[in-house]
Amino acid sequence: MHPISYSGEIYMTRQEVYAEIKGMFGLVPKFIQLIPDSSLEMEWQLFKRVQFDEGAIPNKYRELIGIGIAAVSKCRYCVAFHTVAAKLNGATDAEIEDAIHFAKSAAGWSTWINGFALDFEEFKKELETMAAFIRSQNS
Structure with missing residues (x-):
């Protein structure tokens, strides 16, 4: 029952x-x-x-994202889980290392930018200007 x-x-x-x-x-x-x-x-x-x-992001890439988040949040259980899951979904050691490196870089820049308390609206305008420049160079 x-x-x-x-x-x-x-x-x-x-x-x-x-x-x-x-x-x-x-x-x-x-x-x-x-x-x-x-x-x-x-x-x-x-x-x-x-x-x-399977969602919009293939499982392999979701697990690589999970590794990066786990590394930044310093959860060794999550790093272990997502590393095994990423490998089960076809991730290579090089891809795992790259995900960790990218997470480290993003966390570092976040610390830097937030530490200086940059104006968020100005930051967004700079991003838009940079993106427009890159698009113009690629067309």
């Missing part, structure tokens, strides 16, 4: 969610085991959708 939520919707039991996870990964990772019953199915459905459904 399926439990009924407060909204009256039928949802998966912990055992059903675990069976699905084991079918995909061969085990239920500890970080999933720690999710409370009240949100387990929701978290699992969201995890599958975000991590595995």
Whole structure:
């Protein structure tokens, strides 16, 4: 029998969610085991959708973005997860290194620009001017 939520919707039991996870990964990772019953199915459905459904950005590139975000936020668990996932989606060591280097550069420039509290509207105008110049050079 399926439990009924407060909204009256039928949802998966912990055992059903675990069976699905084991079918995909061969085990239920500890970080999933720690999710409370009240949100387990929701978290699992969201995890599958975000991590595995192909969106406008192919999974390989999403995982490379994930590596960069994880590196900047200093989450070693996330770096490990997204590195493995990127490789499973075909990323090379060189692409992973490039993603990390790009994240380092972006974080560094963010620190620099924010540290000087540059005027945001002026910054956007400069970007527009630079982009227009580049477009004119490429046409």
